Amino acid sequence: VLISDQVVAPLHGRPLVDRLGARGIPTELLTFPAGETHKTRPTKDALEDGLLRLGAGRDAAIVAVGGGVTGDLAGFVAATWHRGIPIVQVPTSLLAMVDAALGGKTAVNLSQGKNLVGAFHQPCAVYADVRVLATLPDRELRQGLAELVKSAVIADAQLFRWLERSVPALLDRDESALEHAIAGCLRIKGRVVARDAHDRGRRAVLNFGHTVAHALEVASGYALPHGTAVSIGMCIEAELAVEATGFPRPQVRRLERLLQRCGLETHVPAHLSREEIVCATRRDKKTRVGRARYAVPRSLGRMLPGAEVTVEVSEDDLRRALGGPG
Amino acid sequence: VLISDQVVAPLHGRPLVDRLGARGIPTELLTFPAGETHKTRPTKDALEDGLLRLGAGRDAAIVAVGGGVTGDLAGFVAATWHRGIPIVQVPTSLLAMVDAALGGKTAVNLSQGKNLVGAFHQPCAVYADVRVLATLPDRELRQGLAELVKSAVIADAQLFRWLERSVPALLDRDESALEHAIAGCLRIKGRVVARDAHDRGRRAVLNFGHTVAHALEVASGYALPHGTAVSIGMCIEAELAVEATGFPRPQVRRLERLLQRCGLETHVPAHLSREEIVCATRRDKKTRVGRARYAVPRSLGRMLPGAEVTVEVSEDDLRRALGGPG
Numbered sequence: 252v253l254i255s256d257q258v259v260a261p262l263h264g265r266p267l268v269d270r271l272g273a274r275g276i277p278t279e280l281l282t283f284p285a286g287e288t289h290k291t292r293p294t295k296d297a298l299e300d301g302l303l304r305l306g307a308g309r310d311a312a313i314v315a316v317g318g319g320v321t322g323d324l325a326g327f328v329a330a331t332w333h334r335g336i337p338i339v340q341v342p343t344s345l346l347a348m349v350d351a352a353l354g355g356k357t358a359v360n361l362s363q364g365k366n367l368v369g370a371f372h373q374p375c376a377v378y379a380d381v382r383v384l385a386t387l388p389d390r391e392l393r394q395g396l397a398e399l400v401k402s403a404v405i406a407d408a409q410l411f412r413w414l415e416r417s418v419p420a421l422l423d424r425d426e427s428a429l430e431h432a433i434a435g436c437l438r439i440k441g442r443v444v445a446r447d448a449h450d451r452g453r454r455a456v457l458n459f460g461h462t463v464a465h466a467l468e469v470a471s472g473y474a475l476p477h478g479t480a481v482s483i484g485m486c487i488e489a490e491l492a493v494e495a496t497g498f499p500r501p502q503v504r505r506l507e508r509l510l511q512r513c514g515l516e517t518h519v520p521a522h523l524s525r526e527e528i529v530c531a532t533r534r535d536k537k538t539r540v541g542r543a544r545y546a547v548p549r550s551l552g553r554m555l556p557g558a559e560v561t562v563e564v565s566e567d568d569l570r571r572a573l574g575g576p577g
Numbered sequence: 578v579l580i581s582d583q584v585v586a587p588l589h590g591r592p593l594v595d596r597l598g599a600r601g602i603p604t605e606l607l608t609f610p611a612g613e614t615h616k617t618r619p620t621k622d623a624l625e626d627g628l629l630r631l632g633a634g635r636d637a638a639i640v641a642v643g644g645g646v647t648g649d650l651a652g653f654v655a656a657t658w659h660r661g662i663p664i665v666q667v668p669t670s671l672l673a674m675v676d677a678a679l680g681g682k683t684a685v686n687l688s689q690g691k692n693l694v695g696a697f698h699q700p701c702a703v704y705a706d707v708r709v710l711a712t713l714p715d716r717e718l719r720q721g722l723a724e725l726v727k728s729a730v731i732a733d734a735q736l737f738r739w740l741e742r743s744v745p746a747l748l749d750r751d752e753s754a755l756e757h758a759i760a761g762c763l764r765i766k767g768r769v770v771a772r773d774a775h776d777r778g779r780r781a782v783l784n785f786g787h788t789v790a791h792a793l794e795v796a797s798g799y800a801l802p803h804g805t806a807v808s809i810g811m812c813i814e815a816e817l818a819v820e821a822t823g824f825p826r827p828q829v830r831r832l833e834r835l836l837q838r839c840g841l842e843t844h845v846p847a848h849l850s851r852e853e854i855v856c857a858t859r860r861d862k863k864t865r866v867g868r869a870r871y872a873v874p875r876s877l878g879r880m881l882p883g884a885e886v887t888v889e890v891s892e893d894d895l896r897r898a899l900g901g902p903g
Contacts, residue, residue: 303689333862334683334696334697368625368658369660370656370661371661536634
């Protein structure tokens with residue numbers, strides 16, 4: 252059963268259903284309305300009712316075709332249908348290709364928070380075909396570049412230097428540049444997830460930039476897109492890392508410059524309340540005894556060694572790094 | 578957070594909340610309406626909304642206090658809250674103590690079938706206190722005895738002989754007899770589950786009697802209680818095993834006699850359609866290429882060795898074993 256949102260279904264879902272059918276694999280299509288606001292329990296219920304109508308049993312499999320919302324939602328449906336059936340992820344946005352599709356995190360949102368109900372359910376396979384990125388809006392492409400840069404910062408200085416050289420090719424959607432970048436990213440994430448699938452220790456390295464990013468998303472009422480929030484979050488957290496881990500200040504500038512060349516924001520929007528951002532960091536999942544923790548690098552391509560990859564930073568230091576108006 | 582249905586909550590839920598509180602473990606109570614008809618997605622949603630109201634995060638844990646419905650439902654809530662938080666099972670019915678509480682199978686029902694949406698989520702601990710069985714109706718006690726007998730048949734001839742001697746003590750709710758029986762049962766199930774938690778092979782031994790039992794439940798519109806259905810199912814499947822695995826016919830009689838002494842049914846109720854029962858076996862989860870399979874013993878206390886524990890039986894043989902009116 253192929254699951255896709257109503258925007259992606261006609262573009263990539265239906266054609267894949269037909270191609271699978273032609274190969275002798277009977278495939279049905281289930282769709283849902285596009286957008287993060289539909290990543291909810293009622294949408295999951297509706298997809299399950301669809302599986303029931305189709306008579307899908309324990310021997311069914313799901314193919315998720317779409318962005319992060321589709322992967323999270325269809326992944327959660329697969330995780331709980333008959334206590335778990337296989338899923339193949341076919342991400343169609345750059346952000347989903349380099350992040351959401353791999354790692355097995357699935358969930359729906361509740362009105363009070365993102366991803367509060369979900370499961371770990373690893374995909375059998377992730378198919379990322381760069382040709383589908385041809386139809387992706389520029390704005391969406393940039394969102395994916397943010398997570399690409401993050402992967403390089405946390406694990407691969409060589410990939411970071413390659414990105415510095417290849418921004419123009421990536422923005423031009425050069426297929427071989429995109430393939431090189433996506434493959435590098437998935438290798439990094441795959442290695443981290445394989446060692447800590449259930450997010451109990453080292454997997455937190457993937458969270459560089461995300462303590463601040465999530466706080467920015469909350470403070471903006473989710474108006475700030477995820478990639479933009481991660482871009483700004485990385486700049487703020489790199490600044491914090493100068494004190495916290497000895498991250499070299501010139502590398503903060505290199506990171507900012509690379510993100511700017513990708514067309515991404517690097518400063519907190521003036522209209523967001525600094526105090527609300529600080530407050531929101533206290534509700535981060537890495538928070539311990541009420542104190543926010545940050546997964547920050549020691550240098551470009553290197554995180555802290557060992558199982559403890561996060562550091563505590565005082566709220567005053569955070570306020571200073573956020574800068575701008577109060 | 579302690580989860581209990583509205584019947585069990587005042588008996589055992591609230592007192593345990595108070596005792597945990599007195600020990601310095603802050604505990605809140607969430608309840609739901611009692612009965613299998615409430616083991617649904619809307620009830621799960623309501624419990625999740627309750628967790629949200631209580632501010633339960635990744636560091637919360639759930640304690641399920643009640644019968645099989647509570648364990649399945651609260652277990653599924655725990656399996657997906659923040660992608661999985663710990664659960665402690667405190668079964669209060671004999672059936673839940675010897676079966677549902679251990680093994681990590683959690684689920685809710687959809688209108689078209691039982692346990693269609695769920696997850697595997699092992700409890701950190703199972704606390705079975707035989708003193709709570711004092712308030713259990715006789716009818717419910719007998720339901721549990723059916724699964725007790727099943728455990729003995731599939732793995733422990735000595736336990737079977739002990740049951741033959743101890744039926745009067747068990748029906749009298751003798752605490753040490755109940756403890757011996759429950760501990761024996763949990764040891765057997767624990768061993769099986771530890772080797773095949775996700776039900777891909779040998780765990781099917783736990784399904785003795787259940788291919789027919791599930792078909793009886795469907796054919797009766799779920800009017801037949803689970804233990805009763807398992808009791809009848811074991812008698813029918815033992816009959817099938819005489820041909821299929823060489824199960825000794827005198828042992829079929831011993832099994833029937835033991836179940837009858839427990840106050841359990843051993844024959845298919847006359848009003849149920851034999852053809853509907855046969856039909857329903859085709860939708861069993863163990864069915865392969867449309868043919869029902871049975872997890873049947875070779876003799877009292879012994880199943881087939883190896884990973885393949887089920888056998889195929891023709892529908893004509895099943896019709897003969899079902900006996901009675903058409």
